[in-house]
Amino acid sequence: xxxxxxxxxxxxxxxxxxxxxxxxxxxxxxxxxxxxxxxxxxxxxxxxxxxxxxxxxxxxxxxxxxxxxxxxxxxxxxxxxxxxxxxxxxxxxxxxxxxxxxxxxxxxxxxxxxxxxxxxxxxxxxxxxxxxxxxxx
Amino acid sequence: xxxxxxxxxxxxxxxxxxxxxxxxxxxxxxxxxxxxxxxxxxxxxxxxxxxxxxxxxxxxxxxxxxxxxxxxxxxxxxxxxxxxxxxxxxxxxxxxxxxxxxxxxxxxxxxxxxxxxxxxxxxxxxxxxxxxxxxxxxxxxxxxxxxxxxxxxxxxxxxxxxxxxxxxxxxxxxxxxxxxxxxxxxxxxxxxxxxxxxxxxxxxxxxxxxxxxxxxxxxxxxxxxxxxxxxxxxxxxxxxxxxxxxxxxxxxxxxxxxxxxxxxxxxxxxxxxxxxxxxxxxxxxxxxxxxxxxxxxxxxxxxxxxxxxxxxxxxxxxxxxxxxxxxxxxxxxxxxxxxxxxxxxxxxxxxxxxxxxxxxxxxxxxxxxxxxxxxxxxxxxxxxxxxxxxxxxxxxxxxxxxxxxxxxxxxxxxxxxxxxxxxxxxxxxxxxxxxxxxxxxxxxxxxxxxxxxxxxxxxxxxxxxxxxxxxxxx
Numbered sequence: 001x002x003x004x005x006x007x008x009x010x011x012x013x014x015x016x017x018x019x020x021x022x023x024x025x026x027x028x029x030x031x032x033x034x035x036x037x038x039x040x041x042x043x044x045x046x047x048x049x050x051x052x053x054x055x056x057x058x059x060x061x062x063x064x065x066x067x068x069x070x071x072x073x074x075x076x077x078x079x080x081x082x083x084x085x086x087x088x089x090x091x092x093x094x095x096x097x098x099x100x101x102x103x104x105x106x107x108x109x110x111x112x113x114x115x116x117x118x119x120x121x122x123x124x125x126x127x128x129x130x131x132x133x134x135x136x137x
Numbered sequence: 138x139x140x141x142x143x144x145x146x147x148x149x150x151x152x153x154x155x156x157x158x159x160x161x162x163x164x165x166x167x168x169x170x171x172x173x174x175x176x177x178x179x180x181x182x183x184x185x186x187x188x189x190x191x192x193x194x195x196x197x198x199x200x201x202x203x204x205x206x207x208x209x210x211x212x213x214x215x216x217x218x219x220x221x222x223x224x225x226x227x228x229x230x231x232x233x234x235x236x237x238x239x240x241x242x243x244x245x246x247x248x249x250x251x252x253x254x255x256x257x258x259x260x261x262x263x264x265x266x267x268x269x270x271x272x273x274x275x276x277x278x279x280x281x282x283x284x285x286x287x288x289x290x291x292x293x294x295x296x297x298x299x300x301x302x303x304x305x306x307x308x309x310x311x312x313x314x315x316x317x318x319x320x321x322x323x324x325x326x327x328x329x330x331x332x333x334x335x336x337x338x339x340x341x342x343x344x345x346x347x348x349x350x351x352x353x354x355x356x357x358x359x360x361x362x363x364x365x366x367x368x369x370x371x372x373x374x375x376x377x378x379x380x381x382x383x384x385x386x387x388x389x390x391x392x393x394x395x396x397x398x399x400x401x402x403x404x405x406x407x408x409x410x411x412x413x414x415x416x417x418x419x420x421x422x423x424x425x426x427x428x429x430x431x432x433x434x435x436x437x438x439x440x441x442x443x444x445x446x447x448x449x450x451x452x453x454x455x456x457x458x459x460x461x462x463x464x465x466x467x468x469x470x471x472x473x474x475x476x477x478x479x480x481x482x483x484x485x486x487x488x489x490x491x492x493x494x495x496x497x498x499x500x501x502x503x504x505x506x507x508x509x510x511x512x513x514x515x516x517x518x519x520x521x522x523x524x525x526x527x528x529x530x531x532x533x534x535x536x537x538x539x540x541x542x543x544x545x546x547x548x549x550x551x552x553x554x555x556x557x558x559x560x561x562x563x564x565x566x567x568x569x570x571x572x573x574x575x576x577x578x579x580x581x582x583x584x585x586x587x588x589x590x591x592x593x594x595x596x597x598x599x600x601x602x603x604x605x606x607x608x609x610x611x
Contacts, residue, residue, distance in 0.1 A: 013174035013200040017181065020197070024187045085169035107173035110181050 002121050005030045006048035008039040008065065009083065010057045017110050018052070026114025036060030040068055043075055050101070050121050055084040066098060079124045081117065083108065174204030179408040191421070198427045201405075205434050208402075252279045253372060254299055258321070259306035259333065260286040264356060268304065271361045278369065288312045288320060302329045302372050305350075315345055322349030329371040351375060406435045462611070463506055465497035465540060469529070472510040476518065484518065492531045497538055500611045501588045510540070512581040513592070513604050517544040520602070536610055537590075543603040549596040557594065558582040581606070 005028045007018050015032040022030040031046050033039050037060055039051070051069065055062035062082055069075050079101035084091070092103050102120030104113075178201035181187060182194065189197070255272065259265055265284050272280035285294060289311050296303075303325065307317050318332060332345050332353040342353045351371040354364065409432045412420070420428065469492070477485050499506075517527045521544030528543040549557065558578050578592075585592045590608035 011170055011174070013204055014170070014177070016196055016200055017174065017177035020181055020187065020189070020193060021177075024189075024193075085173070106169050107176040110177045111184050111186055 002049045002118055003029060004046065004048045005050050005052060005117070006039060006043060006046055007032050007052040008034075008036060008057070008062075009052075009054040010034050011054075014054075014106070018113070021110035021113045025111060026117070028114065036062070036065030036068070039065055040072070043069060044072060047074065048078060050117060051078055051080045052104075052117070053080055053082050055082050055095075063095070063098060066100070070099070077128075079121050081120055171204040171207035175201045175208070175402075175405050178204070179405055179412075183408045183411060195421075195424060198424055198431070202427055202431050205405075205431055205438070208438060252281055253368065254281045254301045255283070255304055255368060256294075256296060256300040256302070257282060257284045257304040257306075258286075258288065258291065258309065259284070259304070260308075260310055261306065264306070264333075268364065271364050274361065275365055280368075286310070288317065291321065291324060296325060296328075300325075300328060302331060302368055304331050304333060304368070306333045306356075307345075308335065315341065315348055318345050318348040318350050327375070329375040331367055331371050402435055402439055406432065406439065409435060460500055460502055463499055463501045463503045465499060465506065465510075465531070465538065465608075466492055468503055468507045469510050469540065472507045472514060475507075476511055476514050487518070487521075487523070487525075487527050488514075488529065489526050490529045492529075492540075493533055495533055497531055497533065497540075498611065499538055499588065499608045501608070505584045505587065509581045509584040509592075509606060510542075512577040513542045513606065516577060516581075516604065517542050517546075517602075520544060520546040522546055533610070537607050538610055539605050539607050541603050541605045543601055545601040548598050549594065549602060554594045554596065558592065578604075 005022055005026075007015065007022070007030060009015050009018070009032070012034070015034070019030055019032050022028045031042065031048070033042060036053075036057060039053075040060075043051070053062045053065060053069075057065075060068070062084070066080055066082075069078075069080065080099075081102045081104055082095045082100050083104050083106060084095075085106040095103050101124035104116060104120070108116070178197040181189065182197050182201075257265055257268060269282050272282050283294075283299070285291060287310050303321065305317065305321055307314055309317060312320055318330065321330060329351045330349065332342075332350045333356050334341065334345070334353055335356050337355045337358060345353050351374060352367045354367055359367075409428055413425070413428050413432060469490070473488065473490070477488075514527070514529070521527050525545040529540065530543075531538065531540045533539075558581075582592050585606055585608070588608050590606065592604055592606045594602065594604050596602040
């Protein structure tokens with residue numbers, strides 16, 4: 001069950017749209033932050049059920065933030081979903097290889113976003129349990 | 138970074154030049170982020186599944202508005218000639234980094250280099266001396282021949298920057314037979330390779346071309362002329378192949394823009410119409426004004442994109458457009474009716490058309506000529522004095538058919554006239570002759586040139602401004 005979501009994106013417009021989508025449509029408790037650095041600061045206190053991570057951000061980008069989040073105690077098993085504008089197949093694969101639970105593409109539909117997140121998390125959990133977490137770094 | 142690990146993709150034997158990295162990044166990131174804002178905000182506002190507070194509504198309109206503003210700036214960037222120059226520059230820099238052939242062949246226009254740098258890979262020194270003798274006889278092109286004795290030596294040589302074509306023997310100390318072609322082709326994807334083989338086996342020759350050779354010659358059965366021609370043709374063919382692939386990559390780019398921008402913008406325009414119609418609920422005066430501003434900027438963007446894409450289409454496709462007999466009176470009538478289909482009666486009355494009774498027939502493409510005349514008429518409508526008429530007349534002389542489009546707009550200074558036909562020229566800020574898109578007159582002139590004609594402009598205070606399209610009599 002997903003109830004708390006942390007979204008990391010440097011674009012204020014995207015954060016606002018996602019906040020309405022996640023809170024009003026998905027009825028989640030959502031925390032929006034503007035950078036990877038900020039996410040690392042708040043993640044341990046907020047303890048999200050899932051993290052949505054933008055790929056291209058100034059400073060710490062998505063993959064770098066991902067690596068650091070994974071080293072945080074208690075966060076290693078939290079599913080992380082990348083949100084990216086890029087659609088190159090090999091790139092999408094590289095995020096999965098990193099250990100991402102899923103990759104969602106921009107522009108996303110704010111009405112169906114909560115359902116998409118729930119589906120990704122569900123399959124990730126099923127896969128993690130089935131494979132005894134062997135695919136997660 | 139995209140595709141850095143794969144300088145080019147292979148689909149069977151077909152080689153594809155990847156879209157330049159900066160263009161990819163531009164499309165994928167810079168365009169998609171503001172699009173995500175515009176699309177997402179409009180989707181939320183038009184959905185009945187979410188109840189938005191007045192604050193949220195206002196904020197979403199502001200998010201969409203900012204997104205549209207960013208998109209406008211991005212399109213401006215696309216229309217800015219200097220950005221394109223930069224893109225082209227980075228493209229060529231990128232090509233160099235990616236193992237590309239030396240730029241002796243300009244993309245889109247294969248030109249035979251004055252000096253051809255030949256690298257011969259053969260451990261047979263006698264044959265090397267024979268080839269050197271043959272190449273030395275040629276003055277134009279002049280050949281520079283270098284020589285290595287094995288595939289292994291290619292790894293240590295500065296091959297890319299010093300070679301236009303490789304002459305490859307198949308029997309080398311470290312590689313034997315057709316596998317040598319595959320190996321060297323993998324090492325140098327873009328360089329022409331002419332194979333020298335000892336056996337006159339046609340099947341083997343066909344196989345080697347399939348494996349990546351550009352030509353093959355049977356040693357001891359060739360004369361001097363065949364060797365020289367084979368080398369030159371291999372280089373020229375490669376130039377054409379590169380040009381074609383590059384054009385395809387540019388075409389992909391325009392398609393990507395068309396898809397990435399036009400489709401969602403059209404969707405956004407539809408949603409805005411619904412919102413402006415207040416069928417989704419009442420709007421405050423401020424919200425109403427913002428939505429109308431958004432509508433106007435979306436329309437402008439779509440119009441700009443359409444013109445830009447059309448200009449690229451003519452740039453890329455021009456050699457292929459079909460020609461036939463075209464009646465200019467009919468084409469003019471169609472252009473006029475397209476331009477005035479949504480116009481006010483006062484605008485319609487501004488046009489006075491007087492064409493000569495004789496048939497104005499030229500050899501050309503009717504759609505392209507309609508676009509040409511449409512752009513000239515639109516230019517007159519936009520820049521002319523709206524209280525005075527726009528006169529369209531024509532003249533047929535022995536060799537030239539002319540159509541004049543005259544308006545009473547402010548005169549264009551002589552030094553500015555030449556620029557008005559330049560691609561993406563945006564005029565001089567603060568003057569009335571500022572271009573709308575910087576594409577219309579460029580495109581018109583481009584089409585006139587494709588028909589063997591031209592557009593000339595005369596402009597002064599006393600006589601007003603006349604754009605004359607001159608086309609050859611068939």
